[in-house]
Amino acid sequence: MKGFKFRLQSVLDARQKKLEDCQLNFAKAKNRLHRENLVLANFIKILDETVLSLKETLDSGGIDNTIIFIHQNYIITIKESIKKQKVVIEIAEKELEEKNKLMLEALKALKVMEKLKEKALEEFKENINKHEMLIIDEIATCRYAKRG
Numbered sequence: 001m002k003g004f005k006f007r008l009q010s011v012l013d014a015r016q017k018k019l020e021d022c023q024l025n026f027a028k029a030k031n032r033l034h035r036e037n038l039v040l041a042n043f044i045k046i047l048d049e050t051v052l053s054l055k056e057t058l059d060s061g062g063i064d065n066t067i068i069f070i071h072q073n074y075i076i077t078i079k080e081s082i083k084k085q086k087v088v089i090e091i092a093e094k095e096l097e098e099k100n101k102l103m104l105e106a107l108k109a110l111k112v113m114e115k116l117k118e119k120a121l122e123e124f125k126e127n128i129n130k131h132e133m134l135i136i137d138e139i140a141t142c143r144y145a146k147r148g
Contacts, residue, residue: 015106016110018110019107036085036088040085040086
């Protein structure tokens with residue numbers, strides 16, 4: 001509205017910027033969690049393929065102790081990698097929760113400022129209306145005084 005200037009506009013702008021930053025950080029944390037889950041899925045796929053390969057080797061009857069030993073060591077290594085990756089995922093999930101919490105707090109702070117701006121705009125409109133009514137009353141009084 002013309003003539004209306006919210007005195008806390010700079011605070012509102014800062015809170016809007018903070019919300020945008022929080023949303024960006026949340027999106028980055030969500031992408032990281034997604035990537036870490038893909039890494040875990042890849043480890044699980046490799047584990048399944050390795051176990052299947054070991055089973056096929058054993059079923060084929062060509063029992064070579066070296067190949068079996070290599071497969072077993074690789075399976076142990078992959079299982080350790082899966083455990084480590086699950087810890088990484090837990091950390092990423094906690095980070096995502098924290099970023100979400102910060103984003104919600106920033107959103108609440110922004111909403112408070114937007115409500116204040118709405119109230120200030122309503123007060124401004126009411127003051128304009130009161131002022132217009134006073135002018136109309138004054139004009140009517142002047143016209144009545146000229147007649148009488």
